[in-house]
Amino acid sequence: MNKFKLLCFAAAFCCNFTVHAQLKKLNQQQTFGGQPAITTNLNPISGWSDEDHYLESNFRTRNLQSVDINTGVKVAYTPPPKSDVEVMVNENDVFIQYGSQPAKRLTNNVEEEKNPTLSPDGKYVAFTRNNDLYAVDVATGKEIRYTTDATDVIYNGYSSWVYFEEILGRPTKYKAFWWSPDSKKLSFMRFDDTKVPMFPINGSTGQHGYTEKTRYPKAGDPNPEVRIGFVPAAGGKVIWADFNEKTDQYFGTPYWSFDSSSMMVQWIDRGQENLKFYAVNPLNGTKKEIYDEKQTSWIDLDYSGRIEYLKDNKHYILKSDKTGWAHFYLYTLAGKLVNPLTSGKWQVTTLLKVDEQRKVIYFMARKEASTRTDLYRVNYNGKNLKRLTFGDYTHQVVLAPSGKKFITTYSNVTTPPKRALVDNNGKVIKELADSKSADFKQYAFGKTEMITIPSADGYDLPAVITYPTDFDQTKRYPVIFSIYGGPNAGTVTNTWKGTANQWWANEGIVQIAVDHRASGQFGKAGVALMHRNLGKWEMKDYMTAGKWLKAQPWVDPSKLLITGHSYGGYMTCMALTYGAEVFDFGYAGAPVTSWELYDSHYTERFMDTPQENPEGYKNASVLTYADQYKGLLRIMHGDMDDNVHMQNTIQLVDKMQDLNKHFELMIYPGGRHGWGGVKSTHDRSERIRFYYKTLLEKPVPEELLK
Numbered sequence: 001m002n003k004f005k006l007l008c009f010a011a012a013f014c015c016n017f018t019v020h021a022q023l024k025k026l027n028q029q030q031t032f033g034g035q036p037a038i039t040t041n042l043n044p045i046s047g048w049s050d051e052d053h054y055l056e057s058n059f060r061t062r063n064l065q066s067v068d069i070n071t072g073v074k075v076a077y078t079p080p081p082k083s084d085v086e087v088m089v090n091e092n093d094v095f096i097q098y099g100s101q102p103a104k105r106l107t108n109n110v111e112e113e114k115n116p117t118l119s120p121d122g123k124y125v126a127f128t129r130n131n132d133l134y135a136v137d138v139a140t141g142k143e144i145r146y147t148t149d150a151t152d153v154i155y156n157g158y159s160s161w162v163y164f165e166e167i168l169g170r171p172t173k174y175k176a177f178w179w180s181p182d183s184k185k186l187s188f189m190r191f192d193d194t195k196v197p198m199f200p201i202n203g204s205t206g207q208h209g210y211t212e213k214t215r216y217p218k219a220g221d222p223n224p225e226v227r228i229g230f231v232p233a234a235g236g237k238v239i240w241a242d243f244n245e246k247t248d249q250y251f252g253t254p255y256w257s258f259d260s261s262s263m264m265v266q267w268i269d270r271g272q273e274n275l276k277f278y279a280v281n282p283l284n285g286t287k288k289e290i291y292d293e294k295q296t297s298w299i300d301l302d303y304s305g306r307i308e309y310l311k312d313n314k315h316y317i318l319k320s321d322k323t324g325w326a327h328f329y330l331y332t333l334a335g336k337l338v339n340p341l342t343s344g345k346w347q348v349t350t351l352l353k354v355d356e357q358r359k360v361i362y363f364m365a366r367k368e369a370s371t372r373t374d375l376y377r378v379n380y381n382g383k384n385l386k387r388l389t390f391g392d393y394t395h396q397v398v399l400a401p402s403g404k405k406f407i408t409t410y411s412n413v414t415t416p417p418k419r420a421l422v423d424n425n426g427k428v429i430k431e432l433a434d435s436k437s438a439d440f441k442q443y444a445f446g447k448t449e450m451i452t453i454p455s456a457d458g459y460d461l462p463a464v465i466t467y468p469t470d471f472d473q474t475k476r477y478p479v480i481f482s483i484y485g486g487p488n489a490g491t492v493t494n495t496w497k498g499t500a501n502q503w504w505a506n507e508g509i510v511q512i513a514v515d516h517r518a519s520g521q522f523g524k525a526g527v528a529l530m531h532r533n534l535g536k537w538e539m540k541d542y543m544t545a546g547k548w549l550k551a552q553p554w555v556d557p558s559k560l561l562i563t564g565h566s567y568g569g570y571m572t573c574m575a576l577t578y579g580a581e582v583f584d585f586g587y588a589g590a591p592v593t594s595w596e597l598y599d600s601h602y603t604e605r606f607m608d609t610p611q612e613n614p615e616g617y618k619n620a621s622v623l624t625y626a627d628q629y630k631g632l633l634r635i636m637h638g639d640m641d642d643n644v645h646m647q648n649t650i651q652l653v654d655k656m657q658d659l660n661k662h663f664e665l666m667i668y669p670g671g672r673h674g675w676g677g678v679k680s681t682h683d684r685s686e687r688i689r690f691y692y693k694t695l696l697e698k699p700v701p702e703e704l705l706k
Contacts, residue, residue, distance in 0.1 A: 023444035031503040039416040039435040106136045115175035121183035133157035144235040153193040160191040160224040166601040180260040195222035217600040220609040230282035252302035275299045290335030297528035324525035370521040371494045388426040394495045411496035413448040446505025459517045462492040466511040478559035478695035479510045486567035488527045490519035516541035535620040546582035565589030576633040577625035586633040593648040594621040626655045634664040638671020
């Protein structure tokens with residue numbers, strides 16, 4: 001650096017220091033305490049009440065408010081009932097209530113009824129009891145029993161654990177039955193867990209404790225045998241769809257046709273490389289294949305928004321990443337491709353609206369940059385693609401009912417959230433709100449910016465970094481490296497990061513998050529690199545980022561801490577073993593430590609079975625590298641975790657003890673895959689203590705532990 005540049009740098013640094021010296025720093029209440037001084041919380045938008053009023057939920061009271069887009073006037077809003085009928089369970093029995101009338105009891109049984117669901121015509125309420133499927137005729141109170149063969153391992157209309165967790169989803173609350181639109185038929189899944197191994201989860205409360213017995217298929221284990229049945233609403237013979245339940249297969253969430261004449265069933269093989277859609281006739285169970293997709297890595301069975309049926313009852317829109325990038329396609333109901341709606345080396349995310357009259361779709365995508373989302377529209381023929389949002393921001397959009405306008409809440413790492421009303425040509429009609437407070441400029445805070453870290457083989461890894469408040473390139477700072485790391489689950493976004501990171505910025509800690517090549521930032525083509533190789537590319541890229549950090553003159557090369565939960569816990573444990581030459585400290589929550597200990601559907605999607613890929617499982621296991629461990633690792637786990645069993649942590653602890661390695665362990669009694677209440681307060685305090693002890697080497701300020 002020549003003399004002139006040195007003088008300029010010194011002048012700029014002194015000027016910057018002078019400005020910061022005149023500004024206030026955020027205190028504990030303004031960071032951890034939830035009282036930000038530089039921004040105010042924008043109330044979240046929950047939709048529109050009509051074309052001229054949008055709805056927001058008051059951040060403090062949770063009450064709904066209707067906001068006039070022309071005047072900004074806010075009034076309390078009481079939503080109309082979704083129906084004048086409410087179905088509920090009270091003390092294990094099903095009740096129905098019409099408007100303000102007294103609730104009417106429909107069942108009177110000692111056993112609990114689960115997931116009561118009113119038929120579209122309001123004549124029946126279906127539910128499960130003791131793993132069998134029932135309904136009640138609302139008018140007569142007559143109970144209809146559809147199935148009679150349930151046991152402790154056979155469930156009708158109630159999910160097996162792996163379907164609940166990985167396929168149908170936790171929001172279903174184990175529900176696995178679906179009314180037809182015409183209310184004349186009920187479809188359901190029947191699960192047989194006879195061959196699925198039982199995994200015990202031991203509770204420690206009380207004098208003798210207790211055991212939860214879950215049929216949990218780990219990688220390579222037998223899966224539940226599944227059948228899809230149809231039964232008349234009034235009762236009668238079950239018609240089974242023409243699938244062989246003995247086949248190693250999975251079924252995704254099924255979809256009824258608008259006219260109730262058929263049901264579209266998603267089918268995928270055990271290896272999850274071949275996805276088919278079948279149109280199934282509910283009257284006789286016959287099936288007709290209408291879609292067939294194969295990939296050499298894997299196919300996600302049913303991610304959000306895969307299928308959107310059109311009201312013309314002739315077409316559906318499919319989301320697929322079969323080209324290496326997620327895009328939308330227009331198909332006929334018979335399974336014929338009309339045309340791609342989008343294409344290119346970028347990703348669509350969410351389909352927001354289909355305007356069938358104008359033959360236009362509105363959707364969110366990561367096109368301008370992989371770390372941002374924008375709103376677009378495109379014609380049915382795939383032409384006239386237009387970006388409707390603006391600037392270098394990440395947008396969260398709520399479309400008006402007509403689709404003629406929308407509200408966007410937008411931000412980036414340097415801009416606190418703002419809100420604007422925009423028309424469907426992308427013209428800003430008016431700015432609605434700005435979260436930046438009047439005294440924003442009175443405060444100094446650590447600069448946050450988007451960067452990329454180059455890998456040796458050509459990937460520019462996205463990262464978001466927050467520097468210390470009074471950053472001085474001549475000083476060396478410790479680093480907190482936060483990760484998740486799972487396939488197609490990137491966490492680096494160009495959004496405002498709030499103020500919680502400012503305490504650590506004030507204390508002189510660099511904070512960074514990095515996404516690896518298989519995080520989704522590089523499309524499915526990048527994600528597919530993880531096939532049969534979990535742990536390999538994530539660690540290669542995280543180690544690249546760690547080495548890059550330690551090469552910076554402003555990083556303390558002995559104080560790089562990595563932290564994450566679940567898959568991030570796995571990555572943290574790998575970093576302190578496989579990557580121990582780079583990482584110094586780790587704070588791991590609920591880690592998978594060896595993939596044969598996790599469930600079949602998730603694990604085998606990426607790794608195949610342990611029998612098919614023994615070397616891959618060995619290479620992906622933390623236990624394999626335990627002898628390389630150094631630094632200091634803290635592991636946290638809930639002892640009742642039904643997702644990532646504490647067995648994972650116990651096996652790593654056992655291995656580390658046998659190797660005479662020093663580490664730390666924190667168990668949360670009663671904790672599942674997370675924990676709340678006073679346990680979360682303790683968790684937060686422990687993390688703060690760990691950071692102060694390892695990175696700052698000084699006592700924790702007392703106010704942080706209150």
